[in-house]
Amino acid sequence: MTETIKIFVLDVSHMSYAEQVTAACLQGLANRDQPRLFLDYGIYDDPESRKTNQDALGEDLWVSKFRDAMGRQDEHNLNAYQKLYPIHVTKLNDLSSAVHQFQDLCRGFVVWDPQQEDTVNLAVMFCSVENWLPIAPDLVEWSKQFGLKIEKDLRGCWQDHVALHAWALEQLFARCRPDRVANIEPHWHRPELLDYVVKEKIFTCNLSSKGSGRAFNFGWKLLTLCLGGPTWLRNALYNVGLFRWVKNFALQKMSSDPETGLLISLLRKVARHPEGIIFGWHTNRDDEFAFLALLSAIGLRLVPSHLAANFSFHSALPDPGPLKQFHVSEADVALEPEKDYLTFTYSDGDQLLLMSTAQLGGWRRKERGLVPFNWEMQPLLAELAPALLGLFYSTLTPNDCLIAGPSGAGYIIPPLHDNLPEYLRRSAEVCAKADINVITSYYPDPPSKVIQQHLQAPDNLIGYLSGYFYLKHRPVKFGHNKVFLCNLWPHLSQIKDSSDEMMAGVKKILDTPSSTPRFIGVHLFAYCTTVSDVYDFVRTLDPSKVKVVRADEFLLAAKKYSLQSK
Numbered sequence: 133m134t135e136t137i138k139i140f141v142l143d144v145s146h147m148s149y150a151e152q153v154t155a156a157c158l159q160g161l162a163n164r165d166q167p168r169l170f171l172d173y174g175i176y177d178d179p180e181s182r183k184t185n186q187d188a189l190g191e192d193l194w195v196s197k198f199r200d201a202m203g204r205q206d207e208h209n210l211n212a213y214q215k216l217y218p219i220h221v222t223k224l225n226d227l228s229s230a231v232h233q234f235q236d237l238c239r240g241f242v243v244w245d246p247q248q249e250d251t252v253n254l255a256v257m258f259c260s261v262e263n264w265l266p267i268a269p270d271l272v273e274w275s276k277q278f279g280l281k282i283e284k285d286l287r288g289c290w291q292d293h294v295a296l297h298a299w300a301l302e303q304l305f306a307r308c309r310p311d312r313v314a315n316i317e318p319h320w321h322r323p324e325l326l327d328y329v330v331k332e333k334i335f336t337c338n339l340s341s342k343g344s345g346r347a348f349n350f351g352w353k354l355l356t357l358c359l360g361g362p363t364w365l366r367n368a369l370y371n372v373g374l375f376r377w378v379k380n381f382a383l384q385k386m387s388s389d390p391e392t393g394l395l396i397s398l399l400r401k402v403a404r405h406p407e408g409i410i411f412g413w414h415t416n417r418d419d420e421f422a423f424l425a426l427l428s429a430i431g432l433r434l435v436p437s438h439l440a441a442n443f444s445f446h447s448a449l450p451d452p453g454p455l456k457q458f459h460v461s462e463a464d465v466a467l468e469p470e471k472d473y474l475t476f477t478y479s480d481g482d483q484l485l486l487m488s489t490a491q492l493g494g495w496r497r498k499e500r501g502l503v504p505f506n507w508e509m510q511p512l513l514a515e516l517a518p519a520l521l522g523l524f525y526s527t528l529t530p531n532d533c534l535i536a537g538p539s540g541a542g543y544i545i546p547p548l549h550d551n552l553p554e555y556l557r558r559s560a561e562v563c564a565k566a567d568i569n570v571i572t573s574y575y576p577d578p579p580s581k582v583i584q585q586h587l588q589a590p591d592n593l594i595g596y597l598s599g600y601f602y603l604k605h606r607p608v609k610f611g612h613n614k615v616f617l618c619n620l621w622p623h624l625s626q627i628k629d630s631s632d633e634m635m636a637g638v639k640k641i642l643d644t645p646s647s648t649p650r651f652i653g654v655h656l657f658a659y660c661t662t663v664s665d666v667y668d669f670v671r672t673l674d675p676s677k678v679k680v681v682r683a684d685e686f687l688l689a690a691k692k693y694s695l696q697s698k
Contacts, residue, residue: 135218136218137217137218137220138168138222139167139169139170139219139445140168140169140170140223140224141170141210141221141222141223141224142155142171142172142226142230143171143174143223144171144173144227145173146174147227149321149323150268150270150271151227151271152173152323153252153255153268153323154266154267154271155227156323156326157255157259157266157326157327157330158230158237158238159327159330159442159444159445160260160326160328160330160331160444161237161263161330161331162234163327163331163445163447163448164444165448167445168234169230169234169445170206170221170445171442172204173205173441175203175204176439179194182194193660197662201492201497201662202490202493203493205488206441206442208496209442209446209488209520213519213523216522216523217449217450217519228277232278235280238263238264239264239280239283240263240264240280240281241265241266241267241272241275241281241282242255242259242262242265242282242284242285243255243268243269243272243285244266244286245269245286246269247287249318250297251286251287251289251296252266252318253316253318253337253338254286254300255286256326256329256330256336257300257336258283258284258304260308260330260333260334261304261307261308264283265280293391294391297338297391300335301337301394305401308333308335309335310401310402310405311408311409312335312408312409312411313335313337313402313408313409314335314410314437315339315410315414315415315423316329316337316338316412317338317415318338319416320416320438322439324440324442325412325441325443325484327441327442327443327444327445328437328440329411331447332444334411336412337398338415339394340392340395340415340417340418341392341395341422341425341426341427342392342417342418342422343386343388343389343390343391343392343393345389347385347386347389348385348386348388348389348392351383351384351385351386352422354385355382355425358375358379358547359425359545359547359548359575363579367579367581369579370579370580370581371580371581376550379429379550383426383430392426399427403432406554406558408432409433409512410427410433410435411437412436412438413436413437413438424545427544428544428545428548429548429550430550431549431551432542432544433540433541433542433543433544434542434543434544435512435542435543436484436485436543437483437485438483438485439485440484440485440487440488442488443484443517446517446519447517447519449517449519449520451518451519452518452519452522453522454567455522455525455565455566456525456567457533458528458530458532458533459684460682460684462594462688465689467649467689467693468649468679469649469693470648470677471648471649471677472642472649472650472678473679473686473689473690474642474654474678475504475652475654475680475681475686476505476654476666477506477507477653477655477656477683478494478508479508479537479600480537480657481510482537482542483510484513486508487520487521491507491658492658494658494662494664495527498664499663499664500529500531500532501529501531502531502667503531503663503666503667503670503680504531504681504682504685505666506535506597507533507534508572509521509524509536509537511536511540511559511565511566512542512562514562514566515565521566533570533682533683533684534566534568535570535597535683536559536563536566536570537572538574539559539574539575541558541562541563543574545574546574546586547575547578553585556586556588559571559593560590560592560593563593564592569593569684570594570683570684571593571596571597572596572597572598572600573597573599573616574599574600575598575599576601576602576605576606577598577599577604577605577607583607583609584611586614587609587610587616588612591613594615594688594691595615595617595690597619597655597683597686598617598618599618601619601623601626601627602620603624606620608651613691614691615690615694617690618653619653619654619655620652621653621655622637627657628660629657630661631661631662634654634657634661635665635669638652638654639669642673642677642678649689649693653686
């Protein structure tokens with residue numbers, strides 16, 4: 133590549149939320165055809181910026197362990213890109229200079245209503261389909277300098293957000309991309325993903341999966357019964373083919389709630405397309421599990437996108453070429469039966485935030501590469517933003533094993549998915565593009581038929597590390613030349629243990645007398661434990677008793693042991 137990529141950089145880290153909304157939407161318009169505008173959001177020092185439905189990364193932990201490692205993540209990405217692409221940077225002074233630079237792309241302004249913040253998403257969609265730049269009322273006077281009309285004022289137009297979304301679905305969905313939808317909570321005041329939804333013309337909403345009323349509650353209990361009911365009942369539902377009937381009946385009952393019913397109707401429209409994807413995150417009125425359960429049952433996969441900045445830029449950069457990583461071959465795996473096999477997996481890599489922040493800065497830590505370590509990735513980036521994925525592949529070490537985050541090509545709960553075999557086939561296809569052959573499967577103990585469906589996936593996959601957590605049972609299954617092996621750590625109650633508590637728990641497992649070899653998979657919560665913590669812990673272990681390995685060697689050794697034991 134020899135042609136220089138000329139881009140403009142705007143620092144938005146000190147701007148108000150309203151100004152950032154305008155800047156992000158302008159960025160989406162500017163990057164539609166080529167990468168031209170890059171925004172620098174600075175460091176996420178506001179505790180509210182690291183909070184969704186819970187305070188997952190407290191201030192003390194952020195400052196002591198993550199802040200310096202993560203740094204100004206956008207600046208880090210731009211510097212990394214400049215080593216791989218011929219990029220020329222021009223810095224813009226302020227929002228006015230940015231709008232002047234790209235004014236020819238704007239056809240007017242649309243004013244959103246701070247009294248009803250859901251109108252932000254509506255204004256974003258008008259930007260997508262009409263090229264009207266969203267502004268808050270206090271920017272109306274500022275906007276006059278550009279000589280563009282205010283084409284629409286959204287203040288006072290709807291009494292409630294359900295009516296607003298019903299209108300948007302009727303009037304704007306057909307003008308947006310049919311196989312994509314985004315769920316963005318405006319009340320969190322995080323505009324980072326808006327550039328991408330504008331660039332891709334994605335219908336954007338803020339609808340809750342958690343309804344109310346007797347009918348809704350009955351439907352929700354039915355849906356969760358398929359996932360958390362007694363093992364014999366779950367196996368019966370799947371083995372005799374009743375799962376789909378129960379699931380559809382549950383969704384029918386859940387649709388009785390006006391807001392959730394509207395969300396179900398919208399998601400079904402997108403799920404008609406084989407490549408259907410939902411971006412964003414849940415709202416402040418529901419939670420991750422309820423949201424994920426609903427979209428999985430409908431047949432969509434989630435690309436978690438809260439705080440995901442500059443993706444209109446990442447996705448517009450040229451393809452870096454084939455993505456290749458180091459692999460351990462089955463022929464080179466020599467089983468050491470006197471040892472415990474131990475593998476560590478860093479969670480949450482399916483989130484675009486972790487992809488754009490170098491795994492919360494973990495990829496830049498000096499200990500990376502000094503110990504075998506598995507990094508969850510979002511393999512869909514091989515299609516959506518291969519340049520960003522290429523930043524990882526260009527700096528790989530042999531100890532870094534890139535695996536797919538839960539549960540493959542997009543985040544789902546596998547037992548609830550409407551068409552799991554097709555999802556697994558598609559996941560294998562996308563993983564092949566990213567040279568990934570191991571997947572973390574979110575749910576630890578699915579019905580036996582669901583495990584068999586995993587094992588029957590295409591042969592480029594060698595197996596699955598099952599369980600973001602475990603509840604009671606920890607299955608280990610073999611078949612079709614693959615392994616489905618549940619992690620031994622953590623239990624659901626231990627997900628957010630500190631790094632010291634986690635290491636003490638793993639050490640207790642290692643110290644418990646048992647026949648060998650044992651295969652101990654450890655799934656680390658990304659917001660508590662780092663590769664540096666793992667490196668320090670591994671140095672305390674006796675290598676004559678414990679073998680720390682990558683995920684691929686771990687699964688291949690477990691497979692060899694299984695074959696020898698038959």
